[in-house]
Amino acid sequence: MSGKVVVNRCMSLDGFIAGPGHSMDWGDDRALADFVAPDDLAEIAAATGAMLVGRRTWEVGERMEAEKPDSVDYPFSGPMFLLTHRPLVPPNPHVTILTGDIGDAVATALDAAGGKDLEILGADVAGQCLQRGLVDEILVYVLPVLLGEGIRFSSPGLARTALQPLSSTRSGDATILRFRVRKQSDQTV
Amino acid sequence: MSGKVVVNRCMSLDGFIAGPGHSMDWGDDRALADFVAPDDLAEIAAATGAMLVGRRTWEVGERMEAEKPDSVDYPFSGPMFLLTHRPLVPPNPHVTILTGDIGDAVATALDAAGGKDLEILGADVAGQCLQRGLVDEILVYVLPVLLGEGIRFSSPGLARTALQPLSSTRSGDATILRFRVRKQSDQTV
Numbered sequence: 102m103s104g105k106v107v108v109n110r111c112m113s114l115d116g117f118i119a120g121p122g123h124s125m126d127w128g129d130d131r132a133l134a135d136f137v138a139p140d141d142l143a144e145i146a147a148a149t150g151a152m153l154v155g156r157r158t159w160e161v162g163e164r165m166e167a168e169k170p171d172s173v174d175y176p177f178s179g180p181m182f183l184l185t186h187r188p189l190v191p192p193n194p195h196v197t198i199l200t201g202d203i204g205d206a207v208a209t210a211l212d213a214a215g216g217k218d219l220e221i222l223g224a225d226v227a228g229q230c231l232q233r234g235l236v237d238e239i240l241v242y243v244l245p246v247l248l249g250e251g252i253r254f255s256s257p258g259l260a261r262t263a264l265q266p267l268s269s270t271r272s273g274d275a276t277i278l279r280f281r282v283r284k285q286s287d288q289t290v
Numbered sequence: 291m292s293g294k295v296v297v298n299r300c301m302s303l304d305g306f307i308a309g310p311g312h313s314m315d316w317g318d319d320r321a322l323a324d325f326v327a328p329d330d331l332a333e334i335a336a337a338t339g340a341m342l343v344g345r346r347t348w349e350v351g352e353r354m355e356a357e358k359p360d361s362v363d364y365p366f367s368g369p370m371f372l373l374t375h376r377p378l379v380p381p382n383p384h385v386t387i388l389t390g391d392i393g394d395a396v397a398t399a400l401d402a403a404g405g406k407d408l409e410i411l412g413a414d415v416a417g418q419c420l421q422r423g424l425v426d427e428i429l430v431y432v433l434p435v436l437l438g439e440g441i442r443f444s445s446p447g448l449a450r451t452a453l454q455p456l457s458s459t460r461s462g463d464a465t466i467l468r469f470r471v472r473k474q475s476d477q478t479v
Contacts, residue, residue: 115443116305249448254304259438269465276458
């Protein structure tokens with residue numbers, strides 16, 4: 102019994118997943134956990150069995166933790182996979198580096214999730230997974246801000262992708278939207 | 291007793307308010323009204339007393355109506371204002387052309403709304419209104435598609451704008467998000 106592959110991201114209402122320079126300051130120095138209700142984050146983390154993270158998102162996370170050590174905002178402690186061709190210096194014993202094909206990486210990480218969901222973090226990795234039809238769901242934390250500029254949700258070249266809304270939940274000052282990715286095999290409505 | 295100034299727009303989940311070339315085909319040739327529950331559109335239209343529309347949005351609407359005459363998708367029949375420096379050829383008796391300052395245009399149209407809401411349509415007009423602090427609320431119809439490319443929600447140069455979530459409602463295959471625009475005078479949380 103396999104879990105779902107879930108692309109997981111924050112977004113400003115105007116469709117940016119980070120500010121200029123990949124800043125994750127969503128206003129008044131607030132990070133995701135300052136917007137979302139802790140119970141909702143805990144519930145999503147509890148459904149997650151593994152994470153597959155892109156290199157840039159990893160580095161943004163490292164930078165955030167260095168700048169604001171108390172900002173650990175996601176109660177997850179399972180297997181963590183990093184998709185990168187550059188080794189981590191120094192190596193990090195808590196993360197498994199994957200370098201191969203994105204399909205193989207997803208299969209490896211999903212297997213490690215032990216029947217729970219695999220969470221995909223990072224615009225490039227998410228884009229590659231979407232292109233390859235590997236994503237089951239997209240979970241978006243819509244944060245209450247217009248950024249005006251920043252890093253776009255879709256990486257260039259992403260093909261049009263039909264979705265099906267699953268749920269919409271107000272959580273603290275955020276809104277959590279969950280969509281299923283429609284597969285090519287779905288009937289056209 | 292004055293109504294609210296509400297920026298009103300459709301958006302793909304990845305933050306585009308139209309496809310390339312200002313296409314309003316959101317998938318399988320479906321327009322907004324094919325996604326949203328008719329009762330919800332009727333309720334929003336009933337709260338609207340006037341509309342202020344930008345020139346490009348007006349032309350997109352004209353084009354849609356020419357291509358698909360049955361696609362009249364919004365049960366609104368009140369005063370309509372068009373912000374443009376170019377006269378309509380031929381003139382349209384159902385629309386009042388405004389050419390002046392955006393603040394004056396909003397005041398004129400809001401007055402015509404007779405205590406109901408003024409709906410702002412069009413990325414440029416909406417951006418100008420946001421820049422000038424004229425907007426009370428933003429209403430977004432999130433449509434279940436990733437477009438990958440198109441016309442961005444925010445026009446270039448839009449300053450960071452703090453919002454406050456008001457509601458999130460599933461409506462048909464769309465999700466209607468409503469936000470209050472936080473004014474400079476609001477307390478910082």
